[in-house]
Amino acid sequence: MNISGKVFVVTGAGNGIGRVVTQLLLENGATVAGVDLNSEGLAKTAALVEAGARFSSHVVNITDREQVLALPAAVIGAHGNVDGVVNIAGVIQKFVKIIDLPFEEIEKVMNVNFWGTMNMIKAFLPVLIERPEASLVNVASMGAYAPVPGQVVYGASKAAVRLLTEGLYAELLDTNVAVTSVFPGAISTNIASNSGVAVSDKASSDSPAFKMTTPEAAGQAIVDAIRKGSFRVTIGTDASAMDKLARFSPKLAARTIAKKMGSLLG
Numbered sequence: 001m002n003i004s005g006k007v008f009v010v011t012g013a014g015n016g017i018g019r020v021v022t023q024l025l026l027e028n029g030a031t032v033a034g035v036d037l038n039s040e041g042l043a044k045t046a047a048l049v050e051a052g053a054r055f056s057s058h059v060v061n062i063t064d065r066e067q068v069l070a071l072p073a074a075v076i077g078a079h080g081n082v083d084g085v086v087n088i089a090g091v092i093q094k095f096v097k098i099i100d101l102p103f104e105e106i107e108k109v110m111n112v113n114f115w116g117t118m119n120m121i122k123a124f125l126p127v128l129i130e131r132p133e134a135s136l137v138n139v140a141s142m143g144a145y146a147p148v149p150g151q152v153v154y155g156a157s158k159a160a161v162r163l164l165t166e167g168l169y170a171e172l173l174d175t176n177v178a179v180t181s182v183f184p185g186a187i188s189t190n191i192a193s194n195s196g197v198a199v200s201d202k203a204s205s206d207s208p209a210f211k212m213t214t215p216e217a218a219g220q221a222i223v224d225a226i227r228k229g230s231f232r233v234t235i236g237t238d239a240s241a242m243d244k245l246a247r248f249s250p251k252l253a254a255r256t257i258a259k260k261m262g263s264l265l266g
């Protein structure tokens with residue numbers, strides 16, 4: 001897709017990867033409707049991009065179906081149309097095993113990561129399918145194929161996003177909508193604190209066990225994938241290595257990660 005002149009809706013635009021994707025799309029001549037529940041984050045993004053009328057802020061909780069279903073009219077009212085939807089908003093869970101994870105926490109993670117993405121898709125797909133050329137991008141995670149102890153519900157929510165996205169790719173094959181799944185490895189954002197989760201010092205970006213990709217590189221990979229209409233993209237050497245290992249032996253992948261990530265628990 002030629003990004004210039006297109007209108008994109010980006011969720012999670014108030015921070016991290018979503019902010020970078022917003023910035024890069026705008027730099028490439030697109031218009032962006034930024035969606036986030038964090039109004040301060042969105043205001044910061046707006047100040048950073050300085051894009052005037054080419055950027056609009058929409059303070060919306062993607063788990064609130066009514067709010068999400070009202071978004072297409074708001075975005076079309078502001079920008080005339082929608083050519084692309086980039087579902088980036090997401091949260092991680094507390095770093096505890098399932099046995100210690102309260103139901104409320106489980107439901108929150110599934111609600112944001114799965115149902116939030118689903119709400120956006122149901123709201124915007126009828127618009128995208130009518131466009132001459134459109135893009136739908138869903139950000140899953142390396143956790144969708146590599147089980148991480150202490151992030152098992154997060155991984156399950158992202159595995160659901162993965163299958164949802166690959167299934168949509170198949171369902172939309174005969175349409176003009178390109179469907180892309182994104183699998184980032186560890187990215188150096190504030191997702192833990194934004195999700196209200198405490199992380200052990202051992203998980204800091206300085207630790208060789210947790211070499212992180214920058215949000216700038218992650219955002220660039222996503223924008224490149226939109227341009228190419230890629231089926232899937234992994235981000236970071238961790239995500240690509242785990243992708244290979246999980247295909248070769250899911251059991252070995254599970255055991256390798258459990259050994260490496262055990263330090264995050266307890």
Ligand SMILES: NC(=O)c1ccc[n+]([C@@H]2O[C@H](COP(=O)([O-])OP(=O)(O)OC[C@H]3O[C@@H](n4cnc5c(N)ncnc54)[C@H](O)[C@@H]3O)[C@@H](O)[C@H]2O)c1
Binds near residue numbers: 038
């Ligand atoms: N950071 C990583 O290591 C990593 C790794 C793999 C996948 N991902 C995925 O990438 C995506 C972006 O993560 P990030 O690291 O940029 O995180 P981030 O916390 O920096 O940004 C996420 C944004 O989503 C917003 N958000 C959260 N819940 C929302 C809701 N209910 N409604 C609307 N907005 C909501 C937050 O306010 C925040 O601005 C997430 O889906 C995450 O799961 C991140």
